[in-house]
Amino acid sequence: MKGIVFTGEGAEVLTGLEVRDPGPGEVIVRIVAAGVCHSDVTAAAGAFGWPAPAVLGHEGAGVVDQIGIGVTNVEVGDHVIISTLAACGMCKACAAGKPTRCRQTLGNMAQPFTLNGDPCWNFAAASVFTERTIVKAIQAVKIPKDVPLTSACLVGCGVMTGAGSVLYRSNVQVGDTAVVYGCGGVGLNAIQALRVRRASRIIAIDTEPQKEALARAFGATDYIDGRSDDVVEQVRTLVPYSDTELSGPFNAGGVDWVYDVVGHPTVTSNALEMLDWGGTVVIIGTPGGDAKFELPYQRFTQNERGVIGSRAGSYSPHRDIPQIIDLYRRGEFMLDELVSATYPMEKFADVVHDMHSGSIARGVLTFD
Numbered sequence: 001m002k003g004i005v006f007t008g009e010g011a012e013v014l015t016g017l018e019v020r021d022p023g024p025g026e027v028i029v030r031i032v033a034a035g036v037c038h039s040d041v042t043a044a045a046g047a048f049g050w051p052a053p054a055v056l057g058h059e060g061a062g063v064v065d066q067i068g069i070g071v072t073n074v075e076v077g078d079h080v081i082i083s084t085l086a087a088c089g090m091c092k093a094c095a096a097g098k099p100t101r102c103r104q105t106l107g108n109m110a111q112p113f114t115l116n117g118d119p120c121w122n123f124a125a126a127s128v129f130t131e132r133t134i135v136k137a138i139q140a141v142k143i144p145k146d147v148p149l150t151s152a153c154l155v156g157c158g159v160m161t162g163a164g165s166v167l168y169r170s171n172v173q174v175g176d177t178a179v180v181y182g183c184g185g186v187g188l189n190a191i192q193a194l195r196v197r198r199a200s201r202i203i204a205i206d207t208e209p210q211k212e213a214l215a216r217a218f219g220a221t222d223y224i225d226g227r228s229d230d231v232v233e234q235v236r237t238l239v240p241y242s243d244t245e246l247s248g249p250f251n252a253g254g255v256d257w258v259y260d261v262v263g264h265p266t267v268t269s270n271a272l273e274m275l276d277w278g279g280t281v282v283i284i285g286t287p288g289g290d291a292k293f294e295l296p297y298q299r300f301t302q303n304e305r306g307v308i309g310s311r312a313g314s315y316s317p318h319r320d321i322p323q324i325i326d327l328y329r330r331g332e333f334m335l336d337e338l339v340s341a342t343y344p345m346e347k348f349a350d351v352v353h354d355m356h357s358g359s360i361a362r363g364v365l366t367f368d
Contacts, residue, residue: 003130060128162189164313182261195219
């Protein structure tokens, strides 16, 4: 079979892949559609230090092809969304419904594939850039067959990371105000989750002017060009301390929440300056491992501001993915609109080009 493989020097579409049979508690999924995420591109560039060769891709959906002994949550023929959270299901974090904190969900390097007869690694416990992949049954979430798999494939990463950071990691109340810093696929889902939560003001910021129309379509009430030198002042102008002052004591005024989808020290520092008393910055973006930011103590200690991290939207797959799908089927959550274009597997380089140009929200690879 074919797949997109990290060779150690880049990503190539190769033939000669095979996947082993499922063991106890495992399933084989025939991939129908897979979203292309920045993490896949980063891995293909070798920045993660992932071993090669490895089958890439971590945002996919398809049809169950085989099941191993003991699998009861899905059957052959079921449509499923694949989660990267290969959780143990038994630790303290899993028991509390927080599998993003399960230690077993980190790494998960294995060699379930062969490439021309030689061992080949997986990626992110998913490897969805191929025709058939193997995952733990706990990673396969059954969905209704009327949900297009080209839309559903985005849920396992981009949708849940953005929307989950609003719905499950933070505590947005009706009428709250928020900034979403970065309007790619993850940011758009944070925006629409804020809309679902009935936030009163949703301010989108991005350096690509063409993102404004998408951001507003997903629920943004305002848009700011991230290339401006005065983004903080523009936010405070929209949500001032009072009718006569932009900022009050200890920098009062600004929004209740800032979602930093970019993960850059300057963005994070700006995000703190946008917060009102009691506000919180939620860091979603993942910069390099050595990146740091500096923040003044008085922005926290006198007014209960906070900074928290969000891993994959802090979601629990079998609890929260069905909720998003239900919202979608009721017309309250946009999935189809996230898919700017579909591409055959062989056009992976075109997806990456279009993603970097800012011309698409999300590109989806198709395998049928």
